[in-house]
Amino acid sequence: MKPSLESLRPCLDGAIPSVVATCARDGTPNVAYASQVHYVDAEHVALSYQFFSKTRENVLAHPYAQVQVVEPGSFRHFRLRLQYQRTETQGPLFEYMKAQLAGIAAQTHMDKVFVLRGADLYRVLDVEAVDAHLPPAPPPPDALIRLRRALDVLGDTTDLALLADRALDALTQGFGIRHALLMMLDEKGAALYALASLGYTHSGIGAEVRVGEGLIGVAARERIPVRINYRTGDYTYQAALRAASPGEPRIALPILAEAHSQIAVPLIHGGRLTGVLVAESEDDACFSHADEDALVVYARHLAALISQAACEADNTDPAQTDPAAGPSGPPLAVRYFAADHSVFIDNDYLIKGVAGSILWTLLNEHATNGRHDFCNRELRRDPRLPLPDFGDNLETRLLLLQRRLAERCPAIALEKTGRGRFRLALARPLSLDAR
Amino acid sequence: MSIELTVEQVAFLQGPASINLAASGRDGWPCVCRAQGCAVARDRRSLTVLLSARRGRELLDALDGGSSIAAVFSRPATHATLQLKAGHASRVALNAALKACNARYAQQFADELMELGYGPDLGQGIVNLMAASDLAALRFVPEIIFDQTPGPAAGRVLAAT
Numbered sequence: 001m002k003p004s005l006e007s008l009r010p011c012l013d014g015a016i017p018s019v020v021a022t023c024a025r026d027g028t029p030n031v032a033y034a035s036q037v038h039y040v041d042a043e044h045v046a047l048s049y050q051f052f053s054k055t056r057e058n059v060l061a062h063p064y065a066q067v068q069v070v071e072p073g074s075f076r077h078f079r080l081r082l083q084y085q086r087t088e089t090q091g092p093l094f095e096y097m098k099a100q101l102a103g104i105a106a107q108t109h110m111d112k113v114f115v116l117r118g119a120d121l122y123r124v125l126d127v128e129a130v131d132a133h134l135p136p137a138p139p140p141p142d143a144l145i146r147l148r149r150a151l152d153v154l155g156d157t158t159d160l161a162l163l164a165d166r167a168l169d170a171l172t173q174g175f176g177i178r179h180a181l182l183m184m185l186d187e188k189g190a191a192l193y194a195l196a197s198l199g200y201t202h203s204g205i206g207a208e209v210r211v212g213e214g215l216i217g218v219a220a221r222e223r224i225p226v227r228i229n230y231r232t233g234d235y236t237y238q239a240a241l242r243a244a245s246p247g248e249p250r251i252a253l254p255i256l257a258e259a260h261s262q263i264a265v266p267l268i269h270g271g272r273l274t275g276v277l278v279a280e281s282e283d284d285a286c287f288s289h290a291d292e293d294a295l296v297v298y299a300r301h302l303a304a305l306i307s308q309a310a311c312e313a314d315n316t317d318p319a320q321t322d323p324a325a326g327p328s329g330p331p332l333a334v335r336y337f338a339a340d341h342s343v344f345i346d347n348d349y350l351i352k353g354v355a356g357s358i359l360w361t362l363l364n365e366h367a368t369n370g371r372h373d374f375c376n377r378e379l380r381r382d383p384r385l386p387l388p389d390f391g392d393n394l395e396t397r398l399l400l401l402q403r404r405l406a407e408r409c410p411a412i413a414l415e416k417t418g419r420g421r422f423r424l425a426l427a428r429p430l431s432l433d434a435r
Numbered sequence: 436m437s438i439e440l441t442v443e444q445v446a447f448l449q450g451p452a453s454i455n456l457a458a459s460g461r462d463g464w465p466c467v468c469r470a471q472g473c474a475v476a477r478d479r480r481s482l483t484v485l486l487s488a489r490r491g492r493e494l495l496d497a498l499d500g501g502s503s504i505a506a507v508f509s510r511p512a513t514h515a516t517l518q519l520k521a522g523h524a525s526r527v528a529l530n531a532a533l534k535a536c537n538a539r540y541a542q543q544f545a546d547e548l549m550e551l552g553y554g555p556d557l558g559q560g561i562v563n564l565m566a567a568s569d570l571a572a573l574r575f576v577p578e579i580i581f582d583q584t585p586g587p588a589a590g591r592v593l594a595a596t
Contacts, residue, residue, distance in 0.1 A: 015553075016553075016557075017509075019455045019467055019469075020467075021455075021466060021467035021505075022457075023459040023464075023465045027459040027463070027502065027503070028503055029457040029458050029459045029465055029503060030457065030465075030505050030520075031456065031505045031506070031507045031518065032507060032518070032583060033509060033585070035585070051586075051589070053590060062463075064463070064464055064465060065465060066464065066465045066466050066467050067467075068469065072553075072557065073556050073557060073560070074560050075557055076560070077469060077490070077564075079466075131490070131564060134560070134563060134564060138556075
């Protein structure tokens with residue numbers, strides 16, 4: 001029985017170079033190494049086009065090729081008969097291959113040489129198992145079992161804070177992932193911010209990445225999972241950090257100093273991108289094709305739960321007003337810059353954007369009217385807040401603000417008092433200053 | 436006048452390089468097969484490559500049908516790569532020296548990959564795969580040699596008849 005192309009996906013991760021044979025119009029053969037043979041679907045693969053080569057010249061003139069791929073672990077060979085279809089120079093396939101090539105290039109110390117100019121798409125006409133008599137490589141961990149375990153841990157809570165934490169804990173218990181980030185798309189769809197993180201020395205909550213930049217940004221812009229199996233300089237999170245002017249405050253995105261495997265999977269629900277789930281590892285080839293499949297399913301489930309959590313009706317009952325301890329001690333200096341809604345506490349940057357604007361609004365309501373208790377509904381309607389028409393970002397922004405305060409300024413706290421209700425708790429008096 | 440390979444090229448071709456051969460089949464389709472050893476003639480003007488007849492059935496048939504041959508040698512540790520081409524290749528009888536060449540090659544190639552961190556499973560896989568009882572030997576006289584080390588200069592002609 002001929003193996004399916006799907007069953008050869010472990011051969012297509014760049015661990016062992018593939019070889020491509022072509023013929024010139026006069027029949028002269030050519031044989032060369034292919035940097036990347038990318039699985040597209042059950043009938044297609046794509047080869048990276050980095051510079052004009054004899055291989056490329058040949059297939060443009062005589063559109064047939066035979067590619068030899070090797071299974072890591074067993075060294076079994078397979079041969080694919082291919083027919084060239086077209087070259088893509090933009091879009092999801094191109095972007096995915098560009099990201100993966102960056103990983104392969106770094107692994108082979110060819111960073112300066114490997115620049116993707118196109119993704120050459122081929123139809124697979126035949127698959128031949130050259131070494132059918134040899135034992136196959138040991139099977140990788142079953143991704144379906146990993147997925148089920150992760151979903152069991154995730155559960156079906158509609159509490160956003162719980163969901164954000166469980167989303168990453170479940171990755172550890174399901175997939176053995178130790179380092180992960182939950183990034184949410186901002187109101188303008190221009191950047192993503194970290195809502196939860198796992199396994200880093202600093203949480204990085206609130207850190208931003210521009211859509212389109214780096215691994216995370218490409219996954220968001222193209223709405224595709226992007227997986228890199230080897231350490232790369234091109235697509236590091238450092239490069240993905242939102243470009244900022246030197247004076248612009250920002251929160252550092254947590255990264256592994258030596259990330260060898262990285263994967264970014266978009267959160268999509270109801271046709272809308274809501275964020276990106278990111279995982280990384282210090283081991284090479286940590287995430288398989290099957291893991292990618294499983295994480296795509298996981299991310300879709302998570303996106304649905306997050307959307308559901310954001311749409312839950314608010315509790316309209318008045319909050320129980322327990323007497324809160326009054327603020328004491330020297331006042332905290334809170335400065336607000338309207339230009340970017342950034343808030344500084346005692347000269348330390350806290351937050352900006354929608355979350356900064358929310359905080360400033362709450363603090364002013366408290367200072368002017370003595371209010372402690374608030375509800376999400378009034379914030380959604382507040383003209384002072386730069387929220388879009390769809391208000392499901394409010395919950396994630398409030399959670400971001402709550403966590404950032406807990407990390408950087410526990411004297412100001414947002415305490416949940418019911419669904420869609422919360423209380424501003426101040427342990428210190430405040431001095432408010434708007435610029 | 437045929438090309439005389441340099442001493443360095445001979446060492447490279449007989450070293451732990453990954454070797455793959457290609458030809459154009461009778462139906463016009465390109466075909467490829469991994470080789471498992473190379474012996475350069477004393478005069479440095481021809482070489483003999485070894486492959487499993489079963490694994491290379493299609494390639495051998497193509498060559499029997501008159502196809503020219505292309506052979507690519509790439510050193511995994513450095514990515515240094517040469518491609519040699521010739522108008523034809525002829526089968527030669529296997530002898531003890533060529534069998535020893537095959538065994539030596541399998542071990543040194545496996546060692547090379549294991550040193551690069553590929554792991555003992557893959558090393559053993561190579562030795563298993565190359566322990567062929569159906570070795571075929573192909574001799575050809577290179578007519579053109581290309582530097583094919585990855586990069587924009589790949590494809591530079593190093594020598595030609």
